[in-house]
Amino acid sequence: MDTGLLETSPVKLGDKGLHLGLAGGAASYFNYYWLRDNCPTSFDSQTRERVFDIFHLDSAPAPEQAAVVDDALEIVWKGDGHKSRYPLSLLEQYSGGKPRHDPADLPRRPWYSDHYAAIARFSQPELLANQSTVAKWLEALIVEGVAIVTDMPDSNEGLTELVRLMGHMRPTFFGDYFDVRTHIKPTNLAYTAKALELHTDTPAEEMAPGMQFLHCRANSVEGGRNLFLDGAAVANDLKTEFPEDFKLLTETEIPYYCEHDTYDVRSRQRVIELDEHGEVSGVTISQHMADIFDLPQTFLDRYYPAFCRFGRMLQSDKYLMRFTLKATECIVFDNHRIVHGRAAYSATSGDRYLRGCYADRGEMRSTYRALTSEGRFK
Numbered sequence: 001m002d003t004g005l006l007e008t009s010p011v012k013l014g015d016k017g018l019h020l021g022l023a024g025g026a027a028s029y030f031n032y033y034w035l036r037d038n039c040p041t042s043f044d045s046q047t048r049e050r051v052f053d054i055f056h057l058d059s060a061p062a063p064e065q066a067a068v069v070d071d072a073l074e075i076v077w078k079g080d081g082h083k084s085r086y087p088l089s090l091l092e093q094y095s096g097g098k099p100r101h102d103p104a105d106l107p108r109r110p111w112y113s114d115h116y117a118a119i120a121r122f123s124q125p126e127l128l129a130n131q132s133t134v135a136k137w138l139e140a141l142i143v144e145g146v147a148i149v150t151d152m153p154d155s156n157e158g159l160t161e162l163v164r165l166m167g168h169m170r171p172t173f174f175g176d177y178f179d180v181r182t183h184i185k186p187t188n189l190a191y192t193a194k195a196l197e198l199h200t201d202t203p204a205e206e207m208a209p210g211m212q213f214l215h216c217r218a219n220s221v222e223g224g225r226n227l228f229l230d231g232a233a234v235a236n237d238l239k240t241e242f243p244e245d246f247k248l249l250t251e252t253e254i255p256y257y258c259e260h261d262t263y264d265v266r267s268r269q270r271v272i273e274l275d276e277h278g279e280v281s282g283v284t285i286s287q288h289m290a291d292i293f294d295l296p297q298t299f300l301d302r303y304y305p306a307f308c309r310f311g312r313m314l315q316s317d318k319y320l321m322r323f324t325l326k327a328t329e330c331i332v333f334d335n336h337r338i339v340h341g342r343a344a345y346s347a348t349s350g351d352r353y354l355r356g357c358y359a360d361r362g363e364m365r366s367t368y369r370a371l372t373s374e375g376r377f378k
């Protein structure tokens with residue numbers, strides 16, 4: 001059969017796969033199932049989904065013939081005679097067995113108490129008008145975990161429009177939005193003028209929301225400074241200074257809860273979270289939602305000192321950024337990395353109103369990739 005394949009190919013057929021010489025390296029090995037499954041014809045160019053179903057092969061795929069032609073590997077398969085053509089550039093990407101390059105997998109840049117002046121700032125109308133500004137905003141959120149959006153309109157829609165640049169609103173068991181409001185006579189004990197200890201939001205949920213938005217609509221009270229810190233920066237210092245404590249906090253799941261008459265939300269979370277590279281990605285911490293630790297008491301002999309050491313580090317002046325969010329500003333931050341709280345304020349001194357909501361981190365990264373990279377189908 002004349003397949004048009006070159007005689008002098010660098011392809012060696014094996015039992016379960018083939019060896020192929022790729023530019024700048026020793027022979028690379030590719031499994032026949034992988035090759036058959038990922039023939040470029042397996043993907044529909046319109047839906048961009050895989051339309052080939054490898055579960056329906058009658059027998060293990062094997063080549064009738066294979067050779068490099070120009071800058072592609074060509075295979076004619078036994079059985080149905082299907083012909084596949086793989087650009088060598090595609091094969092080079094997958095020859096090492098390494099995870100696919102992810103443009104949203106950017107190294108985190110730790111920050112400390114002096115970060116306020118350097119926080120990335122973006123104007124809301126500019127974000128709405130310019131997609132390249134949206135990409136820079138999302139990049140700041142991935143790298144530093146926090147950004148301030150300025151020039152917000154004094155409306156509910158202004159916040160909704162901002163969230164939609166990143167993805168969908170992500171409800172929690174509090175609903176779509178929450179309002180942190182204090183008037184001269186507060187009616188809701190949950191929203192008093194008392195100090196709010198350092199925390200990440202809703203850790204009792206199985207998957208706590210990823211990105212948090214706090215839109216400041218009014219702030220004329222005395223006191224009530226915002227407290228923000230980079231939990232990843234603190235966790236990395238703990239790793240250097242007290243590696244045993246760090247290990248305990250990364251490995252141990254502790255219980256969190258949120259319970260009232262009609263709900264009983266529970267989860268178990270690690271205080272320090274690691275990413276797929278083993279690097280600190282963030283923290284989950286909340287004293288008011290930590291349940292009674294149901295761990296062996298002798299284990300707690302070791303765990304509590306580590307937990308308290310980390311909790312004290314979080315409050316250190318080295319990390320705590322103190323500032324006052326102004327009306328027309330919206331602070332956006334990674335709820336799995338950035339720990340936040342609030343100093344006490346005088347409820348009789350004026351108005352304070354924050355409207356908040358959440359979005360999903362995976363969806364934010366998806367938007368960032370779509371704005372900045374080629375993808376496989378463009």
Ligand SMILES: [Fe+2]
Pocket residue numbers: 199200201340
């Ligand atoms: Fe909060």
